Amino acid sequence: MELQPLNKNISESKAAYYPLRDKKRSWFSSLLFLWIHPLLRIAHSTKLEQEHTFELPEPEKAESETLSEYLKNHKLFSALLRSHWKKLLLVIILGNISAMLDYAAPIYIQLLISYLSSDDKPLSTGIILAGSYSIITLSQQIINGQTAWHSRILEIRVKNSLASVIYNKVTITATVEEGQGVNLLQVDAKNIVELFAYSGWVVAMPFQIGFAIFLILNQVSTAVFAGIGAIVLALSLNYFIAIKCKNFQEKYMKIRDERIENSKNLFGEIKMIKAYSWEEYFKNRVNIVRKNEISTLRILNFFYATNIFLLWTIPSLTAVIVFVFYTQVLGEHLNSEKTFVTLTALLLLQEPFRSLPQAVTKVFQCYVSSKRIQKLLDAPVVEKLKKNDVIVMEKATFAYGDKEILHDIDLTINKGELLAIIGEVGSGKSSILNAIMGEIKIKSGKIAVDDNIAYAPSLDSWVMNGTLKNNILFGKEFDESKYWKVIEACCLMQDINILPARDFTEIGEKGINLSGGQKARVCLARAVYADRDIYLLDDPLSSVDSHVAHHIFKHCMLGLLANKTRILVTHRMNILHKCDRVIIMEAGKIKKITSSESISIDTEIIEESTKTVEAPTGEGKLIEDEDREVGKVSMEVYKDYLKCAGAYYWICIAIVAMIIYTGVRMAGDIFLKNWSENQDETSTWMPLYFSFRLGSCLFVYMRTTSLNVMMQINTGKKIHENLLNSLIKAPINLFYDITPLGRILNRLSKDLGIIEEDLGFTIGTLLSHTCSISASFIMVFIYFPWLAVLLPFSIYPALKLKEYYITTSRELTRLEAISRSPILNNYTETISGAKFIRVHNKIPYFINKNNGILNMNARMNYSLGGCSAWLDLYLGFLSSAFLCVLFALVVVYRYDVSVGVVGLSLAYIVSLPRDVSLWVLTFAILENQMVSVERTRHFMKLDPEQPLKLDTDKNLQNWPISPSIKFRDAKMRYRPNTDLVLKGVSFIVEPGQRIGLVGRTGCGKSSLFLCLLRIVELESGAILIDEVNIAHIGLSALRGAITLIAQDPLVFEGTLKDNLDPGNLKSQAQIEKALNEVKLSRFSTDHAVKAKGSNLSIGERQLLSLGRAMLADTKIILFDEATAGIDPETDSQIQELIKDKFPGKTLLAIAHRIGTIMDSDIVVVMDRGEVKEIGNPKELVESDSLFKNLAQNIH
Known part of the structure; x- marks a missing residue:
């Protein structure tokens, strides 16, 4: 490992070191994760940047083509297994070894109780017991750390290979939609990756359960089979619920696809949607799907909560059934050894059963997601001719x-x-x-x-960011x-x-x-x-x-x-x-x-030279870097989350439920201890023990329902609602022009998914581990109060480890989230430009570009994984040390302690290393997940554009009566510190006049339209319509009074009727009449229109936009070269239609075909944001004017 200081001139806030280069590590450094220390020091001393993280080793990079090769002959999941089997096998082996070592605890408890119960208690035997157990438990922590690390490496490899094959397929198929594609990357790939990442623990669960049953069988004989019967019954119910979860998961993913697609359509076309004042319509389209999504997710989480309750109940009820069967049916007597070895095994059995619902869920999620990705991989490719x-x-x-x-x-x-x-x-x-x-x-x-082809369209032009x-x-x-x-x-x-x-x-x-x-x-x-x-x-x-x-x-x-x-x-x-x-x-x-x-030719194109101008200087950066908080997630974020949809209420219920659960469980185990020492009072203890165990499980159900069914979904629903409202109100020039669509979709998919699918489970898990740790300490301190002296020596280093870890992991999580947005941006950009990429044979170039983006994201995950494994190891060492001290003290004071007390204390304390480690990791996961709340909160607090509605709008019901327009010294710039685009524009449009706007591309013609619609606000000056300053009108009233017919018209998925009349304000006859007048009568009103009008020609889309304007019947109409893609004959018919169907309307038209505006009342010639000429076109063409030069090109 080497850390190299950067050039001293480089700002320390930007980067303090070159990237950490992961040289070949010694086995000792790898075993104890010493190689991660430099990164921890950097994060603790300066602002962590992407440049500081570890360079990605070659095997983890996205360039690997192994999966692609296996996919030629195998389905996705089989191909993943074949391409990653070596690392997967290592993770499974390590996971199983770690799981088996958990069961050293009940074996050693049995040996220790036998040792304490004997008359002869030689110190040497006790030392051997304590020493060997210490070696085993410390070794287990090393294995746990290696399992966590290799699981993260497997996760990175699977994630990169999946993302690569999905992207590669997108470049060669024409069937994928952007919304569906976002979910394939953000959700489906994640579901598959997580199953592989947890494979070591998932595969170990059956072995853990089997070994625990074997230990119990060894203590209570055939009574264990009564417990197995209860387990089988519970697992049968679990299987039934799991099938329901699978079905609802498939339904949920389809609905989620639809919501993301609708959101992409909304925010991808937000400028035109604002221009038409259609925000509410498109918002409702999203909300209708969202309502269905929420109800499906609530049912899904209800099944998950029931599953959790069921599987948490199994160990408790199994304990009751086993002990009752052993004492009442078999007529045997419990002693301390049988009681606490069995209880320890049952307590250890809780963890696999707690994790089993999540494991089953991940298996079914992986199954559903594999099918969805496989469907993409099976899609037909654009074949080379x-x-x-x-x-x-x-x-x-x-x-x-x-x-x-x-x-x-x-x-x-x-x-x-x-x-x-x-x-x-x-x-x-x-x-x-x-x-x-x-x-x-x-x-x-x-x-x-x-195939050596190049392609250049007009209206469907594609440019990259x-x-x-x-x-x-x-x-x-x-x-x-x-x-x-x-x-x-x-x-x-x-x-x-x-x-x-x-x-x-x-x-x-x-x-x-x-x-x-x-x-x-x-x-x-x-x-x-x-x-x-x-x-x-x-x-x-x-x-x-x-x-x-x-x-x-x-x-x-x-x-x-x-x-x-x-x-x-x-x-x-x-x-x-x-x-x-x-x-x-x-x-x-x-x-x-x-x-x-x-072919008859009427006019030749007349040559005109173009002039050059002096080049200005300035910054050329448009897209802003993603905002990133630094340091701890602020308490304001937590407060906002707790206040959101009453989350604090449900969390309080969950906390109370878990406190009661822990108290009841501890009381039940104390009763069990007393029962084992008072066999003659079985009739008294048995009902009490049964009541304690069953009661504790009901409180688990209360916790799970509160957090997962109520709080998690309610907060997600409210956050989505606030996020949607904030984004819809955000200004075009100050937000959308500088924010990539992928960044917005990232908030609405990945971040929102964490909030409403994961956060409640994480809070519940944190509460569980908190109560489990508290129970362990309380139980030990009840019987060994002098051990409290050791508590500060355990807590202080644990807190320092936590501080170092969270400081690093929090910033890495933010950097990972930032590095994730370019993946989505590149993906959606590639889908929209796939035709260009294919035609120009640039697929390898874009695949390499995508691999670079994936590798940067993997680099953040690589560093995160190292930090997590480091924490897992050293927290395990710390809590194991506490356990070893307790074990040693029991041996030293072997004559002064009760066997029952030792058994009960050790039964609780053996899970401490795992619980402490999981508590800190879960706490870190919680803070990392709160980064998603922080990121959505940032978008929920965007400065909005001016209000859509004002109280004074009620006075404008018939406005404008006389549709005059006055520009008074109008000045506009798109963003602060940029050049003026309009530089004091002044002219008057009388009611009913037809105005032609001409000038070279980029001279400010379209900017005038944006100012008229207040898509961009004026810096100074004013625009008056019917003598009313439009700055004093609500945006909905203003935009509803103007119709824009754009060069690239807005066409969305739905029917022709939806596109013509989104507000459902016109009759069927009116819509059919409009279709007929714009030469689209061959289509029925319920004709299906695909996203972006992909099943309509460019000309048909423009005609549809014209029909929309006819139905809107506003008094002011803006034409932005609306007939550019129409043949001359149809263009001529449309021009006549405009004259005939818009009498008395005020028309402003931007034209490239100057012939279309020669019969205008007034022509405004613009150049570089200024009005250069105004006049009647026929008069201007007769004089020595700028317009005359343009008019010579009439054809």
């Missing part, structure tokens, strides 16, 4: 699921050809590209392609000359120059701080830089201005890509004459293939 130099389709029919979407396609595309595909909305243009990529299944016919430069390089080496040529050809130079850190600027999750046109060009630049043979271009020119489209077409498609095979889906008719051939699609079939010369 037959390779060919040219693209050939022969009588090819393609389907998405069971629905055929392309029929009898005969097509040959030659190398180096530029082929255009045109057609109406939904005719199958984009489907042709998906067929070439292999993203849709071929049902009949043949297809062969060269990273810098603009990394998005373009996409894992390829940087070639400076080539890179800047691509930037210029894709018309990105001016955009880069205005970004804070140029191309090193982080562009955020889903490209949150880029416009639609900028994302499309980044996606195109990525494809061009990839230097592939075939380019599939899905209408990338539709989301950019005409002069930008001309530049890209000339310098990119006809320039850098001149010798490539290019298939271009387009609606720009004026470029078709430059193409080699044109395919006309209709209803999923090729209607016609024609040469470009036969």
Whole structure:
């Protein structure tokens, strides 16, 4: 082990040491965990960072492909067993040895009682007994520590291999949904991992139970079989309950999937949801599922509580049955030896029976989760098509699921050809590209392609959370000359120059701080830089201005890509004459293939050069690092949790129940001692002992029900409710723009799962161990009060060990939670961009990236595991020492102590080493789990956006009567310390006017819309609608008075009716009429729409959004290039529809096709957040104006 100081210039708060390098350890260091000490010292002296933790050894890294190899021929669980069998076998062997050594205690108690009962008590015999027992119990602590450590290593290996194969499968299949995927990683993988981690103890349980029965048989003869009968009966009930648990577990996991998917849809599209004022609708969608989830979890936990009660009852009732049968049926007499050896064995039997419900639960959870992950692994992959130099389709029919979407396609595309595909909305243009990529299944016919493909869409552009430069390089080496040529050809130079850190600027999750046109060009630049043979271009020119489209077409498609095979889906008719051939699609079939010369061209694209500007300097980081508390979990967190849903009430009930349980159990055992010494009073002692034992078990049931069925679920329910409300109210620019979706989903899945599935069990376990330790000390001090002198010498070092451990484990737990969020971020990002990853053959690159993220998380767990094993070892040493001292003192004072007293005291004290160790570990687990409460609490205290409703809104029932809009010196920036995006914008829109907003991408057009909807608040200035300052209106009233038709429309899973009328305010006839008017009458209102409208074309999604606006019937409508993905003929019809169906409405339209706004009343020309020109478009086009230059590109 080596600790190397960092450069002195580095801040000590950031890092005090280089990563701990785990050199080859000596056997002594490994045995006693001395190698963990440097980490403990660092954590105790400075703020622990990820850099301080141990580097991960090679066998624990995610790069291992062993599991993937076994999965080729075996199901998941079998493959896991085969790939990790060596470490699993070691853990099982160590666990069984440790479990068997537990039963040295009753054997030594028997030997000690025999020794004390004899007339001749030689000191040497006593010393041998005490010495050999000391050696055994100390050796057991070493074995316990090694078992804990190797279990953690097995956990890390299984977790990494599972996460890897799940991620790897996601990159090659198109069937997984993000919400389901989150649960597979966060919940299902965890269930399987935990079973492997606890395998040593799980497998040891039958041996523990069997050996205990053997010891009891040796003491009370055939009376043990009466106890076995009771055990069999109880286990039969346990099996019945376990089957119920399995069924409800499967149901619960499906419902949980649905909730996470709904939450992902809500927070993934939160900007558009706020714009439509649909927060309540989407919140209700989540809450409906959540209500079902809570009721299912409550039933599941009720069964768990019943199981715990049943299995805690077994040792107590077994003791009663055995003793009664032995004395009443067999007519035998109990003596101290038989009583306390049997009692010790029964007390030791409590631990496996206490753990058995959890073990059974984990087995069934593992079974359910294995099936769920196996279903993903069995999902069909996107198969590589037959390779060919040219693209050939022969009588090819393609389907998405069971629905055929392309029929009898005969097509040959030659190398180096530029082929255009045109057609109406939904005719199958984009489907042709998906067929070439292999993203849709071929049902009949043949297809062969060269797999050296690049793909660049328009509205479905995908960008990673990273810098603009990394998005373009996409894992390829940087070639400076080539890179800047691509930037210029894709018309990105001016955009880069205005970004804070140029191309090193982080562009955020889903490209949150880029416009639609900028994302499309980044996606195109990525494809061009990839230097592939075939380019599939899905209408990338539709989301950019005409002069930008001309530049890209000339310098990119006809320039850098001149010798490539290019298939271009387009609606720009004026470029078709430059193409080699044109395919006309209709209803999923090729209607016609024609040469470009036969296509009538009205207008040529006119060249216009782009200007460069001086590059600003600044920070390019957008996504903020995750907040992390330091030090102890604050008492405020505990107080908030206890006040949440009356948790303190249920905890108080549980504490009282456990105190009574402990007192009653101790009283029962004291009665048992007296019974063994007063055999003539059996009729008196037997009913009392039976009453004590049964009564104590009823209090266990009270504790379990209070914590697990009531407190745990009620607090989880309340925390989810508060968390959901806080997140929904959080502002877009100050929270969502800088917070990855994976971080939010982490709170709603992993952290919430710990709160409502684990925390109650942990509190209950802590109470149990607290009472067990207290009972051990009280029982010993009753009969050996002078041993209290040793108590400070035991407690002080135990507290110091606890302090060192918790200081370290708490920070490691926080670091582990932070390192977990990138796993989810990367996973959800990969699912949404899987098509791009596959097409660009970047699967190995992304797998390596994912492995790096997994390894960082495993590194935290590796260090955590070392700390836990270290604590387990040294606490075991400490409590074993106390037991050894007691054993030795009994030998020294062998003539002065009662045999019954010794037997009873030792029966209680033998479990002390395990109980003390488990108490501290459970306390640490509790604090670590409270970190989840701390993390959710942070999100529950987010600063909200302005109120949705104000008391004054009741005066605005018919507002706006006259939909005028006035911008008065409006200034806006997205976040503090960033540049102004709007710089004093002022203009007036009269009621009923049609306003066209034009300007280069990124000039502030969309920002105006965000300010109108108060998605982002103005820094200064004002916006007035109907002479009312919108800052004085509730957000719901404001947003409900405006309809936004976006370039990338919000389409969610449900029916067409749900998407058109979420509030269920319109009649069936009105909805059908709207569908007919937007040319979607071929769909019924109950037509199923998949998530993100994946079963609709881009154009159909935009038409759906237009139909939604018609039904909303607001007086102000905002169009953000709403017809970008629609063919010219349909576009013309839509423009007429807008004129016809929105009379008297105030319309503001952002346009890239300037022809769509030439009949506007007013045109506002913007540049860099300022209004440069305002006027009638026909007048401006006749003058020497900026607009005139743009208007020359009309087509």
